[in-house]
Amino acid sequence: MKHLASGTMLAERRGLSRPKLGALLHYDPAIFVFHNHEDDDSNHKGTLSPASLASPRDHNINSPTSGEVDSPYPMSPWSQLSPYAKSPWLIPSPIINHNLGNHGLIGSIVREDGHVYSLAACGDLLYTGSDSKNIRVWRNMKEFAGFKSNSGLVKAIVLLGDKIFSGHQDGKIRIWKTSPKNPSVHKRIGSLPTFKESIKKSFNPQNYVEARRHRNVLRIKHFDAVSCLSLNEEQGLLYSGSWDKTLKVWRISDYKCMESIKAHDDAINSVAAGFDSLVFTGSADGTIKVWRREMEGRGTKHFLVQTLIQQENAVTALAINQESSVLYCGSSDGLVTFWEYEKHLSHGGVLRGHKTAVLCLTTAGNLVFSGSADKSICVWRREPGGAHICLSVLTGHSGPVKCLAVEEDQDSDKGDQRWILYSGSLDKSIRVWRVSEEAYQYKYNYHYQSPKSQAKPLCLTADHQQRS
Numbered sequence: 098m099k100h101l102a103s104g105t106m107l108a109e110r111r112g113l114s115r116p117k118l119g120a121l122l123h124y125d126p127a128i129f130v131f132h133n134h135e136d137d138d139s140n141h142k143g144t145l146s147p148a149s150l151a152s153p154r155d156h157n158i159n160s161p162t163s164g165e166v167d168s169p170y171p172m173s174p175w176s177q178l179s180p181y182a183k184s185p186w187l188i189p190s191p192i193i194n195h196n197l198g199n200h201g202l203i204g205s206i207v208r209e210d211g212h213v214y215s216l217a218a219c220g221d222l223l224y225t226g227s228d229s230k231n232i233r234v235w236r237n238m239k240e241f242a243g244f245k246s247n248s249g250l251v252k253a254i255v256l257l258g259d260k261i262f263s264g265h266q267d268g269k270i271r272i273w274k275t276s277p278k279n280p281s282v283h284k285r286i287g288s289l290p291t292f293k294e295s296i297k298k299s300f301n302p303q304n305y306v307e308a309r310r311h312r313n314v315l316r317i318k319h320f321d322a323v324s325c326l327s328l329n330e331e332q333g334l335l336y337s338g339s340w341d342k343t344l345k346v347w348r349i350s351d352y353k354c355m356e357s358i359k360a361h362d363d364a365i366n367s368v369a370a371g372f373d374s375l376v377f378t379g380s381a382d383g384t385i386k387v388w389r390r391e392m393e394g395r396g397t398k399h400f401l402v403q404t405l406i407q408q409e410n411a412v413t414a415l416a417i418n419q420e421s422s423v424l425y426c427g428s429s430d431g432l433v434t435f436w437e438y439e440k441h442l443s444h445g446g447v448l449r450g451h452k453t454a455v456l457c458l459t460t461a462g463n464l465v466f467s468g469s470a471d472k473s474i475c476v477w478r479r480e481p482g483g484a485h486i487c488l489s490v491l492t493g494h495s496g497p498v499k500c501l502a503v504e505e506d507q508d509s510d511k512g513d514q515r516w517i518l519y520s521g522s523l524d525k526s527i528r529v530w531r532v533s534e535e536a537y538q539y540k541y542n543y544h545y546q547s548p549k550s551q552a553k554p555l556c557l558t559a560d561h562q563q564r565s
Contacts, residue, residue: 213521226251264323338365379412416458427455468498496524
């Protein structure tokens with residue numbers, strides 16, 4: 098099945114009769130998902146999952162007729178050019194071509210297992226999720242283990258000790274545990290909300306909310322795809338964002354749903370916990386909302402304290418650099434925008450390096466990595482004064498870069514901080530890169546826009562930096 102989005106629906110603006118762009122951009126090039134009759138945590142055997150029920154964004158999607166699904170990205174809204182399509186950063190990175198030892202491609206993992214939608218790394222282990230419903234575990238680029246849910250492509254993975262939390266297209270969050278005797282064995286120990294809590298809440302009519310098509314569902318359940326997960330390990334909380342526009346807060350100790358917040362006017366694409374008690378949500382409605390957690394009796398309550406951005410372009414990715422206290426946002430126009438927490442979340446600037454939508458972000462040390470539908474990954478370094486320079490562009494994927502994960506390179510020298518970057522793509526592959534913070538700066542134009550000097554791009558050469 099292919100995504101059949103019409104080209105006339107790709108550049109919509111508010112006020113027109115056609116659907117707005119945000120409504121399209123939060124729809125992954127995903128597929129209908131059928132419940133397997135063996136799924137023991139589903140009460141709808143042989144039926145479509147909630148994520149596949151008719152909605153304004155999937156009226157032109159056909160159901161699959163075979164087990165293999167063609168890549169949908171050529172006709173996706175992601176493939177539309179940004180106003181910055183002529184960015185010189187789209188030139189293949191000479192760092193990769195020259196195959197330098199401290200900065201470049203290490204290897205690739207290719208397995209016909211579906212498009213890669215999610216990644217999570219811990220030490221030498223890499224967890225990957227795809228639309229095959231498999232979660233595979235890799236060690237040193239070799240398959241180490243694997244486990245599978247019976248329904249729902251894997252859109253998000255987070256790790257906490259010996260537990261793995263996975264968010265799925267069918268609206269469920271599944272919990273897995275690694276065997277203490279055999280680390281290659283994983284067992285599903287439950288899902289969120291738990292069956293016990295669902296039964297307990299089901300008797301009170303006030304615990305239900307109206308979903309699409311006048312369906313009532315329990316407030317503690319997601320009724321559309323779980324698009325993102327984020328952990329606050331210190332507070333023992335798990336945050337989940339969904340295309341059903343809600344943010345839910347789960348207590349990890351007993352898996353109880355502490356809150357369900359109607360957070361946005363459109364699908365939530367990303368959630369990030371960080372900076373004291375703040376949580377950030379990014380949505381296809383074009384906004385980033387800032388929530389503050391406060392204790393309320395024996396429980397917790399999140400209050401909206403700020404809206405950082407209001408635009409027509411969908412917010413597609415969020416990432417936090419805890420060390421420098423910076424929030425990064427990727428959007429459907431190909432831009433990466435950032436805010437500085439130490440300056441009361443003031444707008445810091447815009448990084449222009451991609452020609453189409455930014456689909457994923459991650460940070461490590463002084464580096465920021467942005468993956469895009471233009472099939473490239475930009476590597477940015479934050480300088481002491483707050484400006485960013487682009488160290489390189491990693492190219493090699495033949496499809497949109499959908500997810501990123503990064504771990505410290507254990508072989509790093511003391512004077513050269515290096516990282517291992519994993520990138521997952523809709524080309525069904527994972528690529529592994531070694532990235533150095535001291536990478537050589539090649540001669541390209543670099544577009545950095547700050548609030549104070551919007552007309553003065555920063556230009557870098559191999560030998561020096563100058564403002565033009």
